[in-house]
Amino acid sequence: MKRVLAVDVGGTKFAAAVVAQDGTVAIRSERVHLDADPDAVLAAVVADVLAGPVDAVGIGTAGPLDPVTGTVSPVNIPNWRDFPLADAVRRLTPNRPAVAIAGDAQCMAIGECWRGAAPAGRAVLGVVVSTGVGGGLILDGRPYLGPTGNAGQLGHMTIDPGGPPCPCGNLGCLEVLASGPAMVRHALALGWTPRTAADAAELAADAARGNAAALAAFDRAGEALAVAFQTTAAMCDLDAVVVGGGVAAAGPVLLDPIRRGLARRGGLAFARRFDVRIGALGRDAGLVGAAALAFAQVSADPPLRTEAVV
Template sequence: MTAVLAVDVGGTKFAAAVVSAGGVIQDRLEVPLAGQDPTSVLRHLVTALAGGGVAAVGVGTAGPLDRVRGTVSPVNIPAWRDFPLTGTLSTWLPDVPVTMAGDAQCVALGEWWRAPVGGSLQGSLLGIVVSTGIGGGLVIDGRPWLGTTGNAGHIGHITVDPSGAPCPCGATGCVETIASGPAMVRWALANGWEPGHAADARALAGDARRGVPVAVAAFDRAAGALATALLTTAALCDIDRVVIGGGVAAAGDVLLAPIRRALADRDGMAFLRRLRVEASTLGRDGGLYGAAALALGTLTVPA
């Protein structure tokens, strides 16, 4: 059976897996960066998993990235600026095709491939990762829509509040300045939240689940920003499904319920009312499945 190597390059950890053409993870490794050289970590994963031979490599990576040049500059990996990721992998695995996309795009593709609603691979979806940052990826009419540079679907940098806070990307009032985990925590602390433990998104979600007013308000505020971005994307791309993953999304209905309420309050046009919002079903392996699907797309083998 043909197998491919899937690689998930995150800001704090790297993961990789050997995946069969039928979508079965055969072997998997995960390594935290934690002060290590990212290139050395990547080489360790590739050497450990691809030694038996793989037919192709698919990579989902934190961005921004440039698929044309094959370079990445992940915000949380300062050692990698315009790092030639695909070229480096090709050097280590000569004659093996390498395909790259954004990490959230791979989450979207993984959900479409391995967790289709009703067993259908038709339709369109937006995959979102809500975590330290907010990323997104699109599958349109059953195909990943990556864009010219590979950054299509970057929903975290849609402006939802033109008079809002400055974003590290250089714009103002991006979704990420309101709905990312750190942004929610900052807003809650500034508005009187007094955590009895670590002041992080998990603690904030716990307090929201218990009904602490400022924590509930932080999630409602984030949900409103996300709903605005989702409806904007749906209006432009006519998507009918949104899948949300990432650390903050692990809060479940604490985040999903207010998003659904906000959507219902604002979906004025009939076609927007088709939009369904769901939690990811693939957990932390969603990006690996998507990276594998990218790699399989370079092969003439059955999915």
Template sequence: MALMVDLALAVDVGGTKLAAALVTPDGTVVDRRSAATPPGDGEVVWRALEAVLLELTAGHAVVGVGIASAAPMDVRTGTVSPVNIPGWRGFPLVDRVSALVPGVPVRLAGDAVCMALAEYHHGAGRGSHALLGMVVSTGVGGGFVFDGRAHLGAAGNAGHVGHFVLEPGGPLCACGARGCSEAIASGPSIVRWASDRGWLAAGVADGRSLAASARAGDPIARAAFHRSGTAVAQVITVAAALCEVDRVVVGGGVAQAWDLLGPAITGALAGWPGLDFIRHVDVHPALLGVDAGLVGAAALVRERAPEGAAEPAPAAGSTR
């Protein structure tokens, strides 16, 4: 590939995949690499990510690095402790990446925050003043973008909408609480709920087969998606009441079945009495798909320091 200028290095860290890409200012991914997230201790995982980054950046200069990571994290120290990467607890990810790509800023945010940033700049969130991006997939995550800036919170964990308690005493969540939106609306949760009520998959019992059953008219499968969408609508009402969110973009694996999930969300919002600015929030499916985390991570590099995050210290050799 010919040498390009003004490229940002985007990194997307997840429990199953470690991905990185070179991204232009307009959000175009021009090259990418990925590897499976290996089991093992923190150094094993780091070496896998390090190999991806070294291969991708060979021969390329970058203006900065943006990292989208599963949470929780602490952006003040640049450390991450993803629930789905047991080997990383307080892992100094920003320092490690800074040493690998010296002289440029390295910024960190949650993967759902980066999805929201990507949709704000290049997708269904364009024109919003107060955007909530939601990821409804294996878990439920969220991120806020206010007037073009990611809102991270003091440590980078703002937007954890998957852990709003919607049903006190409800199903057990992975976080240890009961009745969280993640324990109701996520893909594994709706599959489990349907299976417990007699739904039988024609093959592997997963979100895709549940969606196929729902489209074929199975009443339990349809009820499962309705339950998920209603829970997402509950999350939206809380976010709108707290932050006056004017638009919500919903992505993730469950949201791929938007024909099933979308009407449940919008129908619930329209059917509940209450304040107009809550009931009339614009809700849209995400447009950017699997690239959203990478495109949003690159956007971190190109915006002002996100609200609630300290400006990163210059890396060794930086002239900033």
């Protein structure tokens, strides 16, 4: 049975796993790289899981990325600008196999369509709600990565044309309305007083207890997410939207306002038929998706077909 190395490069943590052809995670490791040398942490997390040759490598990474050159410039890893991530991971393997690379939210969408909440979905939007908001599209059963590899950037879809500026240069992006930090900022402005940490987890706990400011913050984010999902469904004829990322752990606290936002809107029947669900793979979704990309390079019967090769 073939097995691949999957690597998940996040803004604060790196994860690596060896994944079997049926999608099971054989061995897994995770290391925080904040305030550390990212090259050394990457080498360590791969060494944690790798005991010999693998058939291919798949990488899901925080962007921006260039899938042709395999280079990345993650916003939260200032040491890495045009960093040759694909080559660096390949050099950490004994047999230097083929490497495929895609965005972390794209890998989450791929993972959830292969082994998670939307098995064999033909048109699926995967959304990561976390420090930012990311997205990945599966269209006609295949990952749609786009000519530059950056398709599905839901976080930078305009939701409010006159809305607050986004660091990307646009106005009223989904990310400035619905990311974890955006929800926290909004709640604080409404008078929310966190007991321990001003973060999305505590905000979700307070919303679940009925705190008005916390509920209002989730309402605003849910409304913005509902607009983004409905707009994407009108464009792409979606079967499902799968929501992952740290804020998705809030479950109904996040899902209920999204569903209310969708219910308030009309729309054509085809664009309203998708359902919204929380991802089934949790923090493994990106690794499982990266593994699917890797198997697409070396398997005669890959889980999902894609052209993402470095």
